[in-house]
Amino acid sequence: LAKTTQPISMDSYEGQEVNITCSHNNIATNDYITWYQQFPSQGPRFIIQGYKTKVTNEVASLFIPADRKSSTLSLPRVSLSDTAVYYCLVGVTSGTYKYIFGTGTRLKVLA
């Protein structure tokens, strides 16, 4: 069964860098890896997307190793407002193609 797994939860302090990993062993060859942020009672919101190596935008960085079987979302200097659930999203092939969200990582930022 194709799965996309993440740590269930993480705690961090304000100002620290947070790295959240996603494992996607069966990622489809041509698919990107996308990360979303979700606050309670809201729909997910796009953070960053990449295909390989490293991508950086104004809010995060995404690191993807050469085999693309995992990815790491890096949030620099988190603040209390970064407390949310973070999901990776990939297309996976395990018999058939499926477009699957990861299990989600609940990040709690402490003062």
Add this chain to the structure above:
Amino acid sequence: NAGVTQTPKFQVLKTGQSMTLQCAQDMNHNSMYWYRQDPGMGLRLIYYSASEGTTDKGEVPNGYNVSRLNKREFSLRLESAAPSQTSVYFCASSEWHPNTEAFFGQGTRLTVV
């Protein structure tokens, strides 16, 4: 700019009743999606429409039907609601499937009693 609009926001159904969840986007996107999210769980894809005129099953299509009415609108129908379909439903759209940023609606909280 409204983005993705879902109606209704809340709904309570009795087992066996039917209903249609409506979704519309104003971003001229080609692809649209329906997800469900159960308490403490991630999002699971029910159906998607990669482009106008096409629909495909996602991870959990059983008990649902969809209609891509036009480029803007993508509806989700529950023909005979079951308690197992109690969930929060999210509609999303993206320029293309699968490799472009998706924009999500605010969700529909459905309870089946």
